[in-house]
Amino acid sequence: MAAINQLFSGITRDARIQAILVGYVFAGFIEGAAGFGTPAALAAPILISLGFPPLAAAAICLIYNSTPVCPGPVGVPTLTASSTVQSAVEHLGGNSEAFTLALTKWTCIPHMIGGIFIIMIGVCVLTKVFGKNKSFKDALPVFPFCIFTGCVIGVIYILMAIFAGPELTTMTAFLGALPILVFCIKKGFLMPKDIWTFDGVSEWGESSWMSSQQVAQAKDKQMKPFLAWLPYIVIGALLVVTRVGFFHLKPILTSEPFIIHIDHILGFENISWDFKFLWNPGIFPFILIAIFTVFLHKMTKEEMKTACRDSVKQVSGAAIALLFGVAMVNLYRFTCCPSIGNLVASSEFHGEFTFANSSMLYVMANALAKIFNGTYFLIAPLIGVLGSFMSGSCTVSNTLFSSLQFETATLLAMPQVLIVALQNMGGAIGNMICVNNIVSVCATTGTMGNEGKLMRTNIIPCVIYCAIVAVVVGILIMAGVNPMPELLH
Known part of the structure; x- marks a missing residue:
């Protein structure tokens, strides 16, 4: 990390551009390679070394750790969503591999549209909440570069999603965009005329933005x-x-x-x-x-032990949640109750329930369908956010709620691919407010005690992002787009 950090230090002095390059692009690549809260934990210290107040670095990295999460680390969140509903897809006569490819494509297209907006929103948060002038106007000069960044990543992202599947999409898109954007920055392409920095931040009287404890620094091995x-x-x-x-x-x-x-x-x-x-x-x-x-890297035995210990600690929480989450979802899906069968028979909805055993999952899907009916696409991403907020992982969120989203879409005769895609996107968006990530990045940046402030700062971008992807998918549904019409009888 010390060697990688040196690459970013001489590219630009503008903190807004640094936030995009490190917090969004580089951290997006790390999300595609590792996930599980790693991007914010690695990118935030780089931003701090570039002069960012620790709390500002934590906030921007959390906000930007949303778009890259789908398809995410080696496609795991998307593959999990697909595998969770595999038996339902096959029961309705669909092909599970075709569903995975369609889910990847229709997750990535709305996600990248929302991603362009979230890049701009992140800069707005940086200048309004943490800037010296507390003004949105300071964000406007970098909007052209924000849009350009979103488009460069989006082209690679969507092409990979369509032609290569979920495993390579995130890592390839963000890594491929990194040298292009660095080249453009150095050439001054779309760069703002005035440089905006955190110079003199220690004199602004914002002590709560600073680290309250000693933070470990990356060891420089002259690599x-x-x-x-x-x-x-x-x-x-x-x-x-x-x-x-x-x-x-x-x-x-x-x-x-x-x-x-x-x-x-x-x-x-x-x-x-x-x-x-x-x-x-x-x-x-x-x-x-x-x-x-x-x-x-010629690691010593002690460095190797530390790496293994930290890695196990990092993924153990998600592993425990996944273990019991899978068990709970299967109980919902396969527990049979004769009285639920009567409910199935008398259902007012025309969609076919995908399991013949009258499960608890149907009861929940039926209730959601009755409450929201044709506006359900507005609620679907918020359910994904709820799953991430509770569990700390988009993967766990998809494990918990993908089947529920699929069943509700089936009951409402909505395209299941698009509704499960909203679940997938919601799980990714929820990363910016999930407790696990906030606690982790606060510990990394030495800003423990500011968890509530971070959550209040990030909740507005979270809701806006959900609204954008919901509207995009809603337009697709109203236009008659259904990637797998054979699933609706």
Whole structure:
């Protein structure tokens, strides 16, 4: 991180441009490579080293850690949403792989439209809440560059979503845009005439913006920048080779002998599990590259132990939530009750319920459908936000609520792909106010005790982002767009 930090220090002095470049673009790449709160934890210290007040760095990194979350780290949030509703899709005669590709595409298109606005909103928060003049006017000169940034990332983002699937989309889009934007900044393209900085911030009388405790700094090992970037480059290359169909490696990596079979789990004849370990991105390439990096960066045994300990601590919370979240959702989906069957038969909605066993999930979907009816698309992203706020993860949010969103869409005869896409986007947007991320970035920046202030600052951008994607999807629905019409009978 110390080596990467040096790359950003000499590009521009304008804090607004630095916030976009580090907080949105670089952190977006980190989201695509790692996720789980890592982007804000890595990008915020870089912004602090560039002169940002710690609380401002924390706020901007949280706001910007929204668009990159879908499809997210190796596509995990989107793949989770798709796998959660897989049996429902197949029950209605759909193809689960086609659903995944459609979900990726129709998540990314509205998400990038909202992403352009959130770049501008982030700069507005920076100048209005943390600026010396407390004015939105200070944000206006960088709006052209905000739009340009969103368009550069958006072109790569949407093309990858359409042609390569979810695994590569986020990492490739933000990493590909980074050198383009750095080049444009150095050439002065769309740069504001006046430089806006935090020079003299210590004299502004805003002590609450500063760190209240000692913050660990990245250890400078005099590493060459290329060596620092190399693990990420190798990960991206391996993902391209294994995920893009041109190389024809999927049939090899998902077949024998690279499958672990477990049959008759707990003695139940119909419960089994297949683990395609070389197709799992956590193992290939991430664990392999992590081991490779130990030798590449000449890490000591103590550094290696620290990295492993911190990594386990970082993902353990989400792992526990996922474990019991999956169990709870399956109880909702498959618990049978005869009285619910009568409710199914008397339902006023024309959509077909996807499970014949009259589950608890239907009762919740039926209630939402009755309350919101044709305006449900306005509520769908807020449910995703709620899931992230509670669990701290878009992946867990999708685990909890994707099936509910799918069932409600089916009952209302709305395009299920678009409604589950809103769930996916809502889960990503919720990252800017989720408790786990706020606590994590406050600890990283030494601003513990300001969690409530951060949440109040970020709730408005969160709601605006939800409104934008909901309106975009609502227009698509009213225009008759349905990526998989075969799911509605």
